[in-house]
Amino acid sequence: MTQTAIPFVFMRGGTSRGPYFNRGDLPEDRDTLAEVLIAAVGSGHPLNIDGIGGGAAVTTKVAMLSRSDEDGIDIDYFFAQVSVEDRLVDFKPTCGNILSGVGPAAIEMGLVQPAGDQTEIRIRAVNTGAEVLARVQTPGGTLTYEGETAIAGVPGTAAPVALSFMGVVGSSTGAFLPSGHLRDEIDGVEVTCMDVAMPMVIARAADLGLTGYESAEALDADRDFFARMEAIRIEAGRRMGLGDVSKSVTPKFGLLAPARAGGTIATLYFMPWNAHPSMAVTGSQCLASCALTPGTVADGLLERPATGPAEIVLEHPSGTIDVLVDFEMSDGFTLRSAGLVRTARKLADGRIYVPGRIWAGPA
Structure with a gap:
């Protein structure tokens, strides 16, 4: 052949x-x-x-x-x-x-x-x-x-x-908050639907029975969690104007928890049918923006800087990733740019x- x-x-x-x-x-x-x-x-x-x-x-x-x-x-x-x-x-x-x-x-x-x-x-x-x-x-x-x-x-x-x-901002949906709300409730869980570099559905880990500090291997073994997460993700995708996302990797799913290793906030990122072993660059920008925005599910999980630019350190299963976010808060959260260093x-x-x-x- x-x-x-x-x-x-x-x-x-x-x-x-x-x-x-x-x-x-x-x-x-x-x-x-x-x-x-x-x-x-x-x-x-x-x-x-x-x-x-x-x-x-x-x-x-x-x-x-x-x-x-x-x-x-x-x-x-x-x-x-x-x-x-x-x-x-x-x-x-x-x-x-x-x-x-x-x-x-x-x-x-x-x-x-x-x-x-x-x-x-x-x-x-x-x-x-x-x-x-x-x-x-x-x-x-x-x-x-x-x-x-x-x-x-x-x-x-x-x-x-x-x-x-x-x-x-609005990279895929055309809107910072594509559902029109800072928070939505889906299947009894509060989520923030946000589109910064990557459309995401973001929740607090504790609201899904997790600590937020689990390893990727432990998360991948918890299929009951994935079944619940997927149902929330599919409904969130519909509310975000993305249609039927059951066979699409977007929106991605993320979880937040208080930092425990000196970072700004602890995060977990899903691809979406497996846990990411570390953190996606696009996802890091969306999670950092969610952390900085008052009224989102990040409320109470961190001390927010009042002015930008600010370095947001996201803890993840493999360590940390630093996101330099340039923003202003004069009329709500407005993102100017986000920067990272990779190799x-x-x-x-x-x-x-x-x-x-x-x-x-x-x-």
Whole structure:
């Protein structure tokens, strides 16, 4: 059987991992594209044994890059979340961890040329329309992955990739509070439905019988909790104007609890059918915004800073993540921007092969 070879760069971006493709090397048709990504990742098996996925939602993510034709934007970043077992591809969300590898990958692919000791790359997240400024370390005009920056959930240190997110409010729904309320009650549980970088349903851990300090493994084993959470998430998705979200990874689900390790607030993040082992970049912005907004389910769980910018330290199962939030409170909470520092590393490059019966390659 003939196979089709597709060039790729295999990257760790933040606490996620996956193939980064040139969009021009993939099929334009969305249905065919989904089948190609399913084959590449190996979706349909818990170990992704017939592809390069890692058997977890954080290792079955895909980035597709192209030069942007939009003024002021260097790279268009199109994201796909491929399921581990269900042979599904969701093109609705974006991923901030994978985004942290977009700048380095664009340089690796020759889509961007390094400029000085630090190269600024303006990125448009195609899925949501958000704009991000990435600052990539290129000392002497050469891309480097070596550095002293450590992030929770990744061993060792690497070169920092600074990300500044703009225009993230209402990224998917068009509204900061897509249900129209600071709080909604669903199945007897108070939640805040918020859309900052990623639409989320956020509750207090205690209201769902949890401490908020559980490990990802312990949470994944609690299927009764997941059944209850999913029912709340599906109804919240309807109230947020997202329709039937039973087969979509958005909105994501998050839980809050008082900090216990010196951070601002303790958090748990769900993808949504598994617990995240650490924290999503997009989710961190939404959770930090919820924590800062008076009247949300975060009330009483932290001492809020009165003025911005403020560094919000989110505790999560693997450590902490710092979110620098620029906001004002003159007429309620208004988010200007959110910034984080992540790391990325190239793991491999070459060609990935998919069966020719799925796609024969570019015409």
